[in-house]
Amino acid sequence: MNKDRFINIILVFGVILGATLASISLVKETNFRSEEDWVAKVEEIEISRAKFSLQIQALAADKRTPITQEDKAYVLERMIEEELLIQRARDLGMLSTNTMVRGTVVQQMINLIILDNNMKTVKESALKKFYEENKGFFTNADRLRVRQLYFTHSDVNKALEKANHAFDALLANENFSEVAKSASDSALKLPDTLMTLTKVRE
Known part of the structure; x- marks a missing residue:
């Protein structure tokens, strides 16, 4: 199995992998409500408040109703999972040879958030x-x-x-x-x- 194919497999199972890694407490602390420049820390990596705000704005643009606290918590959870994926990919030595991985993961997470918030079941x-x-x-x-x-x-x-x-x-x-x-x-x-x-x- 070549490295690019392995990367794709990791992306497909990203949410599952993120949840698994989160369960072993890689997320050191969250800072959802304060005025600091970060909203969460994964290992020593900070998830910036600016990046968090951008994803909230992207979600708001696709929602017909106002953003709720549950929406914000959901976005933060997905961003933490994304960072866990990035760190795992870095541990496997893939980020140094494929600089597009982070952008691909980010886009997949945004799409997942949008889909989850707009999906309706029609009878x-x-x-x-x-x-x-x-x-x-x-x-x-x-x-x-x-x-x-x-x-x-x-x-x-x-x-x-x-x-x-x-x-x-x-x-x-x-x-x-x-x-x-x-x-x-x-x-x-x-x-x-x-x-x-x-x-x-x-």
Whole structure:
């Protein structure tokens, strides 16, 4: 197994390794609430408050709700795990030959934090309801169901005005049947079925 592949394995199992190392008390002390320049020490390495703040800002940018104390504690825990990984990689002599390891670990931890805080479980019933209400989004691109609205008036500008008004109403999610009440009758009747692009052009 070459060294790069070994590095990748360590990154994949980073959280597990970090938790294991933490359990043997490599984290000497934490400083979560004071005004010092660091928020935690792992061995003799300080995790700076500035770096901690940057990761909190990154998390806040991806959250729809305000950052809580639990969020901050979670971020700090992940940063400690990251530092444990870095120290382990240093012990194995890998950091001297691969300067990208730290950046890769940092990015993976940020992604993990973001995913954990934004992941939502959608019920199957909600998915089925969405599908039934939006079947058009799930049809193949080469088959379309087309509906028409036809507007006519002795004054072309007024016909165009009515058409634009109907267009805006549809964009605003108004019911098609209601919008269609303002349209004129058309001699051209389109079939209410899926049609190929060629058929639509005809």
